[in-house]
Amino acid sequence: MPLWTEWWVWMSGALVLATLEVLIPGYIFLGFALGAAMMGVLILVGVSASGFAITLVIFAVLSLISYVIMRKVFGLRTGQVKICDTDIND
Template sequence: MIWTIWWAWLCVAIVLGIVEVMVPGFIFLGFAIGALAVSMLILNIGLALSLPLMVLLFSALSLVAWLVLRRIFARPHGVKYFDRDIND
């Protein structure tokens, strides 16, 4: 049962982190943080769940991580207009 081994989830997190460097956009970074969180839960707590529950936990943690990243690094809303020269 590979999904109950902490270093397997850590390897998935590293691979997803590398993919995020190649294809930026916080999508794969959220998945990488989710996999890292599952890895740490298995390592520290000894969490051993069935595969569907592990995938559910991984997807929930990934969604939370993605929402936090989106909140922190979101672009400002609206367009800034300048009525005068910005160098004055």
């Protein structure tokens, strides 16, 4: 059985990516970490892909979905721009 079909490999990858997100913040690795965690849960439940390429496509789609959801939740807020009318040296 190939290693990429094991659920714990995906969960370990999710943990590594989440750790990278803590060290290098910016919501870059968090989408991939959530995608890997969801892929690990899918494999644990019993959903299996027929090949490595299909597994990577499912992982990519799950990561994209989690990134889009995070962008909606944590995205840029409107109306929070501070405009300065005077110079601090005046």
